[in-house]
Amino acid sequence: MSRQAGRGVAEALTTWHRSGSTWVALGVAAAAVGVVALSADAYLHATAARMLPLALLAVSVAVVTGHAGLPTLGQVAPYAAGAYTTARLALAGVEQAAVHLLTAAVAGAVLAGLLGVVLIRYRGTVFLMLSLGVAELTAITAAQWRQVSGGTDGLAGIPAVRLAPGLPPLVADRAVLLYAAAVALCATVGAVILLGGERRMLLSAVRGNEARARASGHRVTAYLWAVHTGAGAIAGIGGALLIHTHRWITPADVGFATAALALLAVVIGGAASLPGAAAGAIAVLAVRDVIAVWLPGHAPLLLGALFVAAVYLLPGGLTALSARLRPPTPSRRPNHVAHASGSPARPTARSTP
């Protein structure tokens, strides 16, 4: 009896510790954006703003990979849907940010929902395999569907977004950065809240022991489908931000490299942590841009090397690092350590036998 109570306390502490660190991470992210926005360097503003769409895509991948436990490369599909929907709306003369974001979110959710009907039936490496097919098809579709995507030339000269009908368009670099950061933070906070509390426990149970969750009467498939669809909405919003920050789009922006980069960000940042994934995306982009200066044209090489290094050196990602470095305290809280190192949020727990 006392052991059970102890376990309950330990779990509660772990959950509190985790959600606490999530809010701290979000606060740090907001502060970092503030510091960047205060600087006078417009180039820095533009660079930072252009990293945010991918950070949001990484959050979407982290939701599917870390919370639903389904490792995915396929979230570029709703990302592309959101981006091209926004671009088409803007080119058609609709310039309100709220309309763009809402339509892009719906487009992303609808596409992810449709894909989910097939994908959700699979787990582990098979899911990864199928999502790779989705990523390839996204790139092919973006290159071929000329009426929508403008072919391989892409779409350029997309009008800037307006916050409200009467307001001037968002073109200043600092304003774009603040707008993009606000949207990205709100989307991430929304996802953290939606995936908190009881839902987090349910998904954790599904990841930990799916058969048992089913036997307890939980509609596992429906939960996972809902998470996949919701992540599609986040990816769609990321796609809208891509248009708002870049104001052009080519198939390469929603191509295979983008899918790989988002998954790498999640591997580095830790699948369970949404801010960790966003930070991972920004870190990878920053390293890539620095490397691109003295080794141009070798982005895949660097991306691959980072992948290999992250897989070997960072099991569970950066966010699991503190838990792994902390000396174990087996006598006091045995379950805490076991929970942290063998966290069910790690996708490795879901591999195919």
Place this chain on the structure above:
Amino acid sequence: MRVDAYLIPVVDGVAYGLLLAIAAAGLTVAFGAGGVLNLAHGTLIAAGGYIAAATSSGTWPSLAAAVALAAIAGAAGGGVLAAATAGLRGRGHLDQALLTFGVALIGGDLLTTVYGPDTLRPRLPATLEGTVEAAGHRYPVDRLAVLVIAVLVVAAGYVVLHRTRAGRLIRATVDDRAMVAGIGVNPRLVDAAVLMCAGALAGLAGALSTPILGVGPGTADTALLLSLIIVVCGGLGSVPGALAAALAVGVVQTLGVTSFPQLAPYLLVGAMTVVLLVRRRSLPGQAAA
């Protein structure tokens, strides 16, 4: 004439399907036996193609050397992957798949750096460059040669897999690892051997397909996507399933590319989706219904 327009692509499709079967057989066995999803498989195929295109200089000995080198390079690549993924054994299959994904990105970048961004084709001996007349149809000799070699390789693969001890051990590992360990064979050794053989077959498939398709920066992705479709449709770990799926994919792809090039990728993925939705037998990675 009407028949001709379809007959030739169908024969092409069968030849292409057999090449895909050679490429995908290793992938499906590696997945079935050791659970390693090798996302660098397409890169090994492209590497084989590049090596063959660079080695073959129009003489018979250079052609033989090209094919042999491609297979050896593929086996070496498979060996590297086996060693790299063995280090992650305790961490599950997803980390192994992510590692091979990283290796694929690195390998793809190195290949374009070494061989350039153009599509390469090997120079073949003059005999192979002509056409041959059979039953009133003209057909290129090099494709016919590839078809014959592919049939031979598939037949040899069948014999090895079903009539030798090594082949039986591989099939046994796919079926029941614990039992293989029980008779005193280390299943991890089988895993490593399978990855090396899969690499050699991938290199061979790459070398055989270059005269027809050429090899370029897109080869690795296309080959991996087609191989994955074949592995999924054929049932993970099943070589006969992979062969049947590969023939279907080869014919659909060849007919699709000649008839409606825009839709060809969707045809295959559409077919795969239908197979996934209607198949009764569940895949290893499938959730309980």
